[in-house]
Amino acid sequence: MSVKIPRALTIAGSDSSGGAGIQADLKTFSALGVYGTCAVTALTSQNTLGIRGIVEIDPDFVSSQIRSVILDIGVDVVKTGMLCNGAILSRVASDLEELGVKNLVVDPVMVSTGGRRLLDEEAVEALVGRLFALALVVTPNLREAEALTAMSIRCVDDMKRAAVALRRSGCKYVIIKGGHLEGAPVDLLFDGEKFREYGGIRRETVHTHGTGCTFASAIAAFMARGLAVEEAVGRAKAYVSAAIAPGLALGGGVGPLHHFHEFYRF
Numbered sequence: 001m002s003v004k005i006p007r008a009l010t011i012a013g014s015d016s017s018g019g020a021g022i023q024a025d026l027k028t029f030s031a032l033g034v035y036g037t038c039a040v041t042a043l044t045s046q047n048t049l050g051i052r053g054i055v056e057i058d059p060d061f062v063s064s065q066i067r068s069v070i071l072d073i074g075v076d077v078v079k080t081g082m083l084c085n086g087a088i089l090s091r092v093a094s095d096l097e098e099l100g101v102k103n104l105v106v107d108p109v110m111v112s113t114g115g116r117r118l119l120d121e122e123a124v125e126a127l128v129g130r131l132f133a134l135a136l137v138v139t140p141n142l143r144e145a146e147a148l149t150a151m152s153i154r155c156v157d158d159m160k161r162a163a164v165a166l167r168r169s170g171c172k173y174v175i176i177k178g179g180h181l182e183g184a185p186v187d188l189l190f191d192g193e194k195f196r197e198y199g200g201i202r203r204e205t206v207h208t209h210g211t212g213c214t215f216a217s218a219i220a221a222f223m224a225r226g227l228a229v230e231e232a233v234g235r236a237k238a239y240v241s242a243a244i245a246p247g248l249a250l251g252g253g254v255g256p257l258h259h260f261h262e263f264y265r266f
Contacts, residue, residue, distance in 0.1 A: 006034045006224035009069055011092055012081030013042035019256030020210035021081060027259035028217040034224050037073060039065035042084050048251030051116050056084045059091040066095045077103040079220040081213055086123035093130040103223055106135040107216035108144050133170035137229055139216045141177040156186060163190035173229050189233055198237050205247045207255035214257055215240050
């Protein structure tokens with residue numbers, strides 16, 4: 001007897017330290033009861049102290065991975081992360097459009113925590129013009145939202161203005177992550193008509209590597225399980241907050257989240 005399991009595909013870069021990127025996405029999918037598949041866009045040499053090197057994957061091979069997965073295993077939700085350059089980004093957008101992917105979560109990974117650029121400047125126009133137009137949900141953080149809108153964001157009202165501007169790209173939902181705001185972190189969701197705020201508690205820890213990847217992947221996982229976007233975002237925020245709380249003190253820098261905190265603790 002066959003068993004129907006929710007399926008999610010992540011298209012992103014590999015993180016050799018296991019805290020972010022493909023590795024964080026697949027951990028999140030597994031922790032939340034979703035079968036995860038992947039298409040790798042880049043190999044990174046990195047640890048908790050930063051990125052040492054990046055090898056970008058040929059766009060044809062990225063496309064081959066996407067098609068191999070979707071045309072055989074199928075997919076309920078696709079999540080994108082680090083896409084590196086315009087050639088990869090445009091190829092991914094073309095494949096997803098041709099394959100009829102409807103449930104797309106786009107995490108516009110542009111700059112690493114350490115300040116290294118992860119998407120070249122020429123690709124930003126394609127990101128907004130092509131991929132955002134296909135997306136059901138886009139999940140920029142404050143810095144990414146500022147870069148994409150040329151706005152200064154210092155408060156929730158600024159986030160609202162940026163969300164309105166970003167939604168003009170054609171996506172259905174914009175969620176701007178407020179982790180870099182002063183005070184309690186507030187995430188803002190905009191569906192074109194109304195705003196919804198998701199409050200949270202700021203954890204006093206440096207071990208937050210992979211937070212953005214994990215949040216977007218958790219949204220994708222809950223969507224794959226059939227939840228509406230509004231509930232998926234709320235559940236994803238709760239999952240990330242709980243994964244930060246244990247504080248995995250690995251390495252000498254910014255350690256990762258504990259993606260499997262519900263299954264075991266240290």
